[in-house]
Amino acid sequence: MKVIDLWKSDQKTTISFELFPARSDKAAESLEKTIEQLTALNPDFVSVTFGAGGSTREGSRQLLQKLKHEKGLDVLAYFACFGLGPEDIVSVLDSYRAIGIESILAVRGDAPRDEAFEPHPDSLQYASDLVAFIRQRYDFCLGVAAYPEGHIDAPDIKKDLEYLKLKVDQGAEYIITNYFYDTRFFFDFVDRCRGIGIEIPIVPGIMPIYSVKMMEMLAGMCGATITDEVRKGLDSFEEGDKDALIAFGIELAYRQCAELLRAGVPGLHIYTMDRSMSTVGLVNRLRADGLL
Numbered sequence: 001m002k003v004i005d006l007w008k009s010d011q012k013t014t015i016s017f018e019l020f021p022a023r024s025d026k027a028a029e030s031l032e033k034t035i036e037q038l039t040a041l042n043p044d045f046v047s048v049t050f051g052a053g054g055s056t057r058e059g060s061r062q063l064l065q066k067l068k069h070e071k072g073l074d075v076l077a078y079f080a081c082f083g084l085g086p087e088d089i090v091s092v093l094d095s096y097r098a099i100g101i102e103s104i105l106a107v108r109g110d111a112p113r114d115e116a117f118e119p120h121p122d123s124l125q126y127a128s129d130l131v132a133f134i135r136q137r138y139d140f141c142l143g144v145a146a147y148p149e150g151h152i153d154a155p156d157i158k159k160d161l162e163y164l165k166l167k168v169d170q171g172a173e174y175i176i177t178n179y180f181y182d183t184r185f186f187f188d189f190v191d192r193c194r195g196i197g198i199e200i201p202i203v204p205g206i207m208p209i210y211s212v213k214m215m216e217m218l219a220g221m222c223g224a225t226i227t228d229e230v231r232k233g234l235d236s237f238e239e240g241d242k243d244a245l246i247a248f249g250i251e252l253a254y255r256q257c258a259e260l261l262r263a264g265v266p267g268l269h270i271y272t273m274d275r276s277m278s279t280v281g282l283v284n285r286l287r288a289d290g291l292l
């Protein structure tokens with residue numbers, strides 16, 4: 001399945017989930033249950049991350065294979081080129097093509113934490129280079145990542161947008177965004193994209209809050225603003241009350257999704273962090289209210 005076909009007709013708002021390969025036996029057991037619960041929601045597709053430097057190479061391929069061939073789900077494979085040489089890139093992409101993958105989200109990735117990691121001397125510098133590389137060799141349906149608040153390393157949001165435009169000009173067909181806690185970031189971003197001639201579908205990424213520690217850590221890494229609304233919400237219940245936290249995370253994500261859906265977004269892509277409870281609660285509520 002080429003994911004772009006889902007957004008061509010304009011008739012349906014897609015719902016999709018991001019998963020990553022398990023890093024331990026315990027995580028694999030839990031992922032199995034997550035997959036079961038998420039499959040029951042009948043998503044339009046599920047995506048699988050790829051560890052920069054090739055760290056999850058085999059795990060990503062196996063998970064894609066399982067989701068596609070055992071669970072019968074439509075899949076989107078992320079691919080991060082950081083540190084990989086041309087032969088590595090071709091070998092991963094050939095292995096994806098061999099298991100029937102048709103859609104790729106091409107990202108740069110970041111330097112792995114392993115200090116001993118040596119990037120290949122011919123590795124690609126930016127995601128736009130990867131898009132061009134793939135376009136010259138494959139007919140995958142290609143998407144790219146974008147950051148409504150600007151990428152954390154970008155000199156400014158104007159430059160960041162120009163680099164996003166370059167990815168589109170090199171052949172990206174759709175965009176999936178990083179998450180945000182205020183929909184205004186997303187709407188402003190879409191306006192700026194349209195303003196410089198980026199016309200392809202832009203699918204917002206949604207990250208329910210799963211734990212305060214994780215929220216702080218991820219926001220620190222990607223630069224997402226933790227808004228006053230989030231801080232106030234977190235202050236409204238006892239620290240350590242996990243049920244209240246999950247309920248608040250679902251409520252906040254629900255309000256965001258409702259605004260996004262009313263504004264006519266092409267889809268919602270949920271960062272599940274390999275957990276099912278919040279996604280199940282969120283999607284069921286959106287469906288019960290006729291929003292999805």
Ligand SMILES: Cc1cc2nc3c(=O)[nH]c(=O)nc-3n(C[C@H](O)[C@H](O)[C@H](O)COP(=O)(O)OP(=O)(O)OC[C@H]3O[C@@H](n4cnc5c(N)ncnc54)[C@H](O)[C@@H]3O)c2cc1C
Nearest residue numbers: 049050052078080107108109126127145151153154163178
């Ligand atoms: C939806 C989504 C999925 C993701 N999946 C993964 C994954 O599976 N694995 C993973 O490791 N990471 C993943 N990431 C994280 C991503 O790899 C990091 O955010 C990374 O830092 C940037 O990737 P990019 O593709 O946006 O890079 P790029 O588009 O290359 O941008 C990176 C930085 O370089 C700047 N830049 C771009 N082009 C140029 C240029 N020509 N000259 C100068 N500066 C330039 C940009 O402004 C930006 O600051 C994902 C992110 C998102 C939003």
